[in-house]
Amino acid sequence: MQNADELKKLVGEEAANLVKDGMKVGLGSGSTVYWMVKRLGERVQEGLDITAIPTSNTTAKWAEEFGVPLTDFSKVQQLDIAIDGADEVDENLQLIKGGGGALLREKVVAAAAKEFIVIVDESKLVTHLGAFPxxxxxxxxxxxxxxxxxxxxxxxxxxxxxxxxxxxxxxxxxxxxxxxxxxxxxxxxxxxxxxxxxxVETGLFAGMADKVIVGRADGVFSITK
The missing domain is CATH 3.30.70.260 (ACT domain)
Known part of the structure; x- marks a missing residue:
């Protein structure tokens, strides 16, 4: 059986593989996003042409470490895709985020994206939000x-x-x-x-997620609106 870190790696890499050449990408924050950024860096080394906006100083450091080119909102007004984790996801794809403290920038980036994809392991799925502060x-x-x-x-x-x-x-x-x-x-x-x-802002992301990619012991599955 795969442990939590292996599931995070699985969904992070799955999401990174959705990014296409020429895209402007929002990079979320957190341990699952780490694997996504790492895989994106590998794809950039293979020739993928993208630019990205990070949601935290930590994510920016990961992007620099793995060779993902960064930009900012002075140069880019809209993103093609944003990929981020979540602390809870309910049955209607409503989210609680902010466990890592980057909720404001995460929401700005998610709102700027044509498509907002959330990556989690199955432990984050809940019937209703609120168990996580x-x-x-x-x-x-x-x-x-x-x-x-x-x-x-x-x-x-x-x-x-x-x-x-x-x-x-x-x-x-x-x-x-x-x-x-x-x-x-x-x-x-x-x-x-x-x-x-x-x-200033809250960690409630209501009506924002377009797709949730979930990692579980038997593989990866997606939930869409």
């Missing part, structure tokens, strides 16, 4: 008050820390990991959260 990126100034307003929506926010320090995103913001138990109406919750002063 929802990341909400907030401004450092007044984060305490923003946290209180999120509580009024039914969430239980916790300020994210890493290595005993407050976690800082690539955009110099904080993240509140919010437990909502069950998120039965992701689009409504996304709207309510975005209306709060101090909230």
């Amino acid at each position: 929802l990341a909400v990126e907030v401004t450092p100034f007044g984060w305490e008050r923003t946290s209180t307003t999120i509580e009024k929506l039914g969430g239980r926010p916790a300020l994210r820390h890493k290595d005993e320090e407050v976690f800082i995103t690539d955009n110099d913001n904080y993240i509140l990991d919010c437990s909502f138990d069950e998120i039965l109406e992701p689009e409504a919750l996304q709207k309510d959260l975005k209306m709060l002063v101090g909230v």
Whole structure:
């Protein structure tokens, strides 16, 4: 039986093989995306002509390491495809992302793509969202008050820390990991959260994914809208 890392490698490489010559590609973040970027680098060495926009500083380093040419939104307005992971995927292809803290850039890139493909192992498939805490990126100034307003929506926010320090995103913001138990109406919750002063973005990706590629012990399968 394949372990989780082997499944991530499987779906990452499967997604990388969907990229075609001349495409402008959005590169997501996270451990599954690592394998996708690595495979893309191999294809570039074989002659694939692409340019890519990374969603995090870490992904940018991987792309540079593996030889994937990078660009930015000053030169590119639309992407042909964006490929990213997820922390949860429900039956309607609604997502929770942000476990790695790159949710804002991930959402900008996904929104700029003609096709948004999500790559996960089968452990990420859920009946409904919410078991995984929802990341909400907030401004450092007044984060305490923003946290209180999120509580009024039914969430239980916790300020994210890493290595005993407050976690800082690539955009110099904080993240509140919010437990909502069950998120039965992701689009409504996304709207309510975005209306709060101090909230920059949330890890709810509602109605954005076009295809989910899933790795499981017996192989790879896809779910589409």
